[in-house]
Amino acid sequence: MKNIILVVSTLFFIATTSFAQNKVETVKYTCTMHKEVIMDKPGKCPKCGMTLVPVKQVATKKTMPAHKKDSTAKKQMPGMVM
Numbered sequence: 392m393k394n395i396i397l398v399v400s401t402l403f404f405i406a407t408t409s410f411a412q413n414k415v416e417t418v419k420y421t422c423t424m425h426k427e428v429i430m431d432k433p434g435k436c437p438k439c440g441m442t443l444v445p446v447k448q449v450a451t452k453k454t455m456p457a458h459k460k461d462s463t464a465k466k467q468m469p470g471m472v473m
Contacts, residue, residue, distance in 0.1 A: 419446040 420443035422428040422436035433443055 420444060421446050 417431065420430045420433050422439065422441055422443055424441060425436055425438050428436050428438060428443070429446070430443055433445075435441065436443060
C-alpha cells in the first residue's frame with residue numbers, strides 16, 4: 392500500500408512540475424520605424440501612427456564571454472624602441 396501511495400505521489404509531482412514549466416509568455420509589440428516604442432498590446436505607434444507588429448521572442452542562451460585584447464602587448468617596455 393505504501394508503495395502505491397509513493398508511486399502515485401511521484402507521478403503527481405512529475406505531472407505538476409511539467410505543467411508549471413510551460414510558461415505563458417506575453418507578446419510585445421513595436422513600431423517598425425521606432426524600435427524604442429514597445430507596447431503590451433497591438434495598436435498604433437504614438438510617434439508616426441503605423442501599426443505595431445509583434446516582437447519575435449529570441450531565446451537567450453549563455454555564451455562564453457568574448458576575449459578582450461591584451462592592452463599590455465602594445466606597451467613599450469623600458470629600454471625598447473618601437
